[in-house]
Amino acid sequence: AQKITQTQPGMFVQEKEAVTLDCTYDTSDPSYGLFWYKQPSSGEMIFLIYQGSYDQQNATEGRYSLNFQKARKSANLVISASQLGDSAMYFCAMRGGTGANNLFFGTGTRLTVIP
Amino acid sequence: AAGVIQSPRHLIKEKRETATLKCYPIPRHDTVYWYQQGPGQDPQFLISFYEKMQSDKGSIPDRFSAQQFSDYHSELNMSSLELGDSALYFCASSYEQGPEAFFGQGTRLTVV
Secondary structure, eight states, X not given: OOEXXXXXXXXXXXXXXXXXEOOEEEOSOSSOEEEEEEEOTTOOOEEEEEEETTOSSOOEETTEEEEEETTTTEEEEEEOSOOGGGOEEEEEEEEOXXXXXXXXXXXXXXXXXXX | OOOOEXXXXXXXXXXXXXXXXXXXXXXXXXXXXXXXXXXTOOXXXXXXXXXXXXXXXXXXXXXXXXXXXXXXOEEEEEOSOOGGGOEEEEEEEESTTOXXXXXXXXXXXXXX
């Protein structure tokens, strides 16, 4: 069974600084995908970044990068040059292995960017 | 770019009533997923469809049913509503069950 763990209920970061949001996962499937989503107070779920289990390089999307450490089963999100608009809930999610296409979510981390 | 459209955005129903939530996926996307997010909770997978056939089933109550139509839009039908059904319901879509699933803005259902 898949499991996603986010151990940081809340994080604070100074504007323009970088911040790392932790995510560890557990799965017995050799093929899986890892995702990060942002959920602002308005409620929508915004896709940020994706990492496939066989990808050799860490995924990057603008100010977002995913620090993928397969042996440690961790997929931390790094946000560089934080902006006030980055304040939101951030969910790490994993897509199951063969035949399972739905996402399993962690409990989320609430990030607050301080001016 | 076109996104996933969900309607209605907000819905208030009384206990034991029925509700129908609609989802219009991104054009060319053939896979639809439904998730339920309770207050302060993470989203929980309910059900998914690929090419109009149910592909996976999660923690969807028997009181709920869903289908995907020929134009790939999907509807989630909820009957005998309970207070605990109050939640944000998300629809997400992808192409050929691909890895990137894009979410709609959600339907906030309140059962009173």
